[in-house]
Amino acid sequence: MRGWGVALLFALAGVLIAVGVVALILYFSTRPQPFQVPLWRDPQSLVDYTKIDPALAVAGLGGVADKDLVAQALTEGRLDTAFAILVFSPSIDDRESAGDFLLLADRYRKDGRNESAVHSYRLAGTIATLSPDLPDTVRADTFILAGEGLATLGEYGLAQLYLDQAYNVATASAYLQPATRRSLFQRLHKGYQMIGDRERARVSLESSAQTFAPVTVPELPPVLPVADPPPLPLEVQQAEAQRWSAAQNLVEQLxxxxxxxxxxxxxxxxxxxxxxxxxxxxxxDAQIASAVQLSAQISIVQARINWLAIKYRIARQGYGLSLVPEWEAQAEMIRADLTKSYELLFALYADLIVAMPDADQIERATEEILRREILAGTLGRYPNYPAQQRIAQLQQATAQLIQSRPRDKMRVAVLPYAGVDSFVLVDDTSFLAIMHD
Structure with a gap:
């Protein structure tokens, strides 16, 4: 009897903790926000093309990978060059992009360029919210680093947005080990103190003293893999090699x-x-028309997008100088072609998802691809994407996942922070509460 009594006490304690967690997450997700949040701006409109280092930027046309150029630009203090590469390039993965935006934001802040720092912190946080490809540990760390940086700049509204999301992940994620969870709450305690929020700082400190159960279930990887680049025919390989050579010669003289x-x-x-x-x-275009497998078509369309992104960046003088005046005159046409290519890419993904044999995979993949599409549009890489339609579809897909896979992962919701609709990560209960508010 005594053993049953102890077990019952533990069960009741678990229920009370769960209720408390739900109540806290609802509080943090739906409470009023006392600070201002600036409106979102298209990242490509923030690029200062006059400050791009052409020698470094054009090296990207000479075969140097974008991620390596960003690292070099940060090392050499070419911050606007790094920003331009990160904004335009679809070839840098989300984890690296978020980390690079954080590094860039810190450098901007140290150089006294506060507005650019704010935009970079916000881009890092946006990737952490929307990308389906990041583990929760990386998301939470990104949120806290962005929140701390923004708080240092006095941008308390945006700092609160990301600290709150870090809190939600620390509280509700099923994939954080106890030491990681405690560390997050300790950092949140300091972060909330930075924005003068004593109550939330107190709650975070109390949470850091709790005992958490070890995690035994691994976080599932995304269902949809990243498209591999397709093989190129000899003619295209030769043209690419000639472009690399011409770019390298130009860089040398620059x-x-x-x-x-x-x-x-x-x-x-x-x-x-x-x-x-x-x-x-x-x-x-010929390969898209002739390819039989959807996966092959997706790879080709993604490669087409990567090329059009380069072409559009050239048209905007995003390499620091005028390279192809003909393309500059056709910038809107290239942009429209980029939009059509993205539309085709996500239509092909939709066909691929429908053909999946397992209903669970279909539901997870649907949510993943909607998040990727919204992220591409929010970052400005997918021009004129149907934002409201995709957000509504994501909410519907998320609600379906909550029914079939409850408490499986953090959910993306739209919540007004200081009157500005913002993407936020929340748990199942908070998502449903926001949807029915």
């Missing part, structure tokens, strides 16, 4: 001449780019 280069080398790179474009796009 370095030697302090950012100025002979027009002859600029024209040579322009000719190589146009020739490559004339080889790539017809090849991609």
């Amino acid at each position: 370095i030697v001449r302090g950012g100025r280069a002979p027009q002859q080398l600029v024209s040579a790179l322009a000719s190589a780019l146009i020739a490559e474009d004339r080889a790539r796009l017809p090849y991609y």
